[in-house]
Amino acid sequence: MSRFDPALVDRFLAHHWRFNPVDATFMGERGYDHRLPPAGAETLDDERAGIAELLGMLEASEEPDDLGQRLDRRMMIAELTVRQAAAESRPRLANPAWYSGEAAFGIISLLLPQSAPVREAALLDRLEGVDGFLAQGAERLAGVAVPAGWVARARRECAAMALFLREDIALHEDWAEGWQAPATRAADAFERFASALDGLDDADPAAGEAYLTLLMRTQHGLDFGPREALERAEAAFARLGEEMEAMADAIRPGASAAIILAKLAAIGPESVDAAFKSYEAIDQKARKAAEGLMTLAQGYGLDYRWMAPCFRRVSQTLYFLFYRSPPGLDAGSGSVYWVTPPGSDETAFLAANPTAIVKTIHSVHHGGVGHHTQNARARVAASRLARIAGTDCALGLAFLGSGTLIEGWACYVEDLLMEADGFYSPAEMLLLKQFERRNAASVLVDIRLHLGEWSEEEAIAFYRDEAGFAPSRVAGEVVRNTMLPASRLMYWLGVEGIKALRNRWRGDTVSFHDTLLSFGHMPLAWIAEEMDRAGQLG
Known part of the structure; x- marks a missing residue:
């Protein structure tokens, strides 16, 4: 050697x-x-x-003794192994x-x-x-x-x-x-x-169990395969549905979760200007609420802007993100966060920007305490590849193996702020429970599609009728599932992995989050191994 x-x-x-x-x-x-x-x-x-x-x-x-080099070597081997298989079969x-x-x-x-x-x-x-x-x-x-x-x-x-x-x-x-x-x-x-493309014959998009297992074990670093993940997600999907109804009954006896969430969706700013300003205002509240739970990125700005006119139409069709990870090799001093303008229908714009969605998705998941702090911290990770692995590219993350940490963190931090008194209302906590259930649902679709157990039509029906996804979204979501196997499962499995690590952490809450983010964009399972190696887990 x-x-x-x-x-x-x-x-x-x-x-x-x-x-x-x-x-x-x-x-x-x-x-x-x-x-x-x-x-x-x-x-x-x-x-x-x-x-x-x-x-x-x-x-x-x-295997190097140096942490950064060790993780670089491991990620290169994993990514190359998966790409070798992809070049042959997909x-x-x-x-x-x-x-x-x-x-x-x-x-x-x-x-x-x-x-x-x-x-x-x-x-x-x-x-x-x-x-x-x-x-x-x-x-x-x-x-x-x-x-x-x-x-x-x-x-x-x-x-x-x-x-x-x-x-x-x-x-x-x-x-x-x-x-x-x-x-x-x-x-x-x-x-x-x-x-x-006219006249091309249709083909089965299923990747198959062997390929899915390779992605989960090699690229995501998991110690289990698709069958076990499916079993875990099935149990969670059922349990979370029951928890949603119990939470709804506690908020308003006799009311269903659907009724309470519909009322929540109607709460929001009354003008376009107020809706735009709510993005940054709620982000600042989220940062304040996160104090004492994590160390926020302070030296890297987040600039909320109306989406530039040239991109307004094309963004509706392409994988055009309102927040993109900054270019790690030329990061500059901040990121732009696009807010989609209302066009001619201000009522539809306000309906699409209720306070609960701006709070959970834009201000927390993607904003100052979510992806933004995570990306800023990744720029100084010991591993060179961990500084750029989570770059948002034309179709998704540059190196998919980083996704359990990246998407796991952004979803986990939504729930983390429930530990900040008064940040969420009970109805907003119910919404977060719905998000968690949808992430478990995505594991089911991701795996069953690629095992050949569900057709695309069955996946669409499940997303729409059982998981509660917006009907306008489900067809595109399923196509994305078929194109990128093992990509949607990383959200729910990432959150579950972070929760399990926190339960084993020997130190305080802030040190756990700071240490977790210090690794940059890396498979969560490898981070767990490094924490264990350093004696930080019980």
């Missing part, structure tokens, strides 16, 4: 960015801003060769929505505030590269059976981008006339790609 060479992190990232240059842009590595991903006939063979070389060097190295190049998403965010990533000022040469290169990239995709997909949901998503994204490139990009604050011609050519390319 050879001594671990920290320079392998640079080789790993160079390999990753070669095949995922849009990820590099989101991470803050500017050397790839002019490129879109390779998608030619030789791409997968080249990628597999690079994976095999890196894995050989990593597996031949000794290559991204066989998914039309991968092409539409990468092409779309290859452009949009360069126009977001985190990339300001716009690097015009890189933007023009990517606009000109869309045609060739999507043409390679159309050629590869010709005659291939593809899940119908993936095709439908790709078509929607292509239509949204064509509209954006023909009209709305001109609303960008840095717009220049020289963008128009290449933007129009790119719009044409999106429409040609959508047309090329």
Whole structure:
């Protein structure tokens, strides 16, 4: 065995960015801003060769004594092992929505505030590269059976981008006339790609038990597989439903949880301006409530803004997040938090922004005490990869293994503030119980879809009729489940894992949370092992 060479992190990232240059842009590595991903006939063979070389060097190295290096080595081995399997059985190049998403965010990533000022040469290169990239995709997909949901998503994204490139990009604050011609050519390319998807046969999106087990055990680091996770989530889903009704009866005897939550949804600001101001105001209240429970990120700002006009329509279709993790390699001093404007229907806007949702989802889960503090703390983690693993990219997290900590923390901290007297009302606590039950429901869908036990139609019906998801959301949610196996299970399993760790922690509450977040974006199971190794758990 050879001594671990920290320079392998640079080789790993160079390999990753070669095949995922849009990820590099989101991470803050500017050397790839002019490129879109390779998608030619030789791409997968080249990628597999690079994976095999890196894995050989990593597996031949000794486990380092240094914490950061140890976690870097472990994450590289896990990510490469999963990508090796994906290249064989579920290559991204066989998914039309991968092409539409990468092409779309290859452009949009360069126009977001985190990339300001716009690097015009890189933007023009990517606009000109869309045609060739999507043409390679159309050629590869010709005659291939593809899940119908993936095709439908790709078509929607292509239509949204064509509209954006023909009209709305001109609303960008840095717009220049020289963008128009290449933007129009790119719009044409999106429409040609959508047309090329006509007539593709449908395919079963199930990943299978072996692949799901690999993701759970290798990428998420769990010591159990899909069958045990399914059993745990089934029991929790039933229990949480009973707890919701008991909580509702305690709030208002005889009333159902549905009735109380409907009344809660009607409570909110009475004007658009008041709704906008409530985001930051409630975030400040959440930060105050969290004092004594955790150490908040103070040196990294959170800037609430109306969403820029150029993005307002395209954001409705794409994986366009209102809060994105800052680029870890060029983080700057703060993040922008978009608030979607009302358009012509102010009543619908106010209905979509009740106080309870702004509080739980925007101000806590994503805001100052949730993802925002977590991301700020990750920038100084001992592991280099833990500083950027949770970067929000075109389709999701850069390295999925980080998700049990990232999404686990953001959901856990929603419940954590129940320990702050007076922050939540009883009805808001009931809403959080509903969120917890929905996360357990997502485990059931994630696993049963990929074990082949449920069809997409059965998953849609379960989300809508039993789990209480909004009907307008469920079809897209199921498509996302099919595209990204083992991604939705990390929310509920992450929360459960953090709760279990806290129960074993030898110190006080603040030190537990501070230590947990100090690891950055890493699989929660590995963090537990490191805490145990350090003698911090009972």
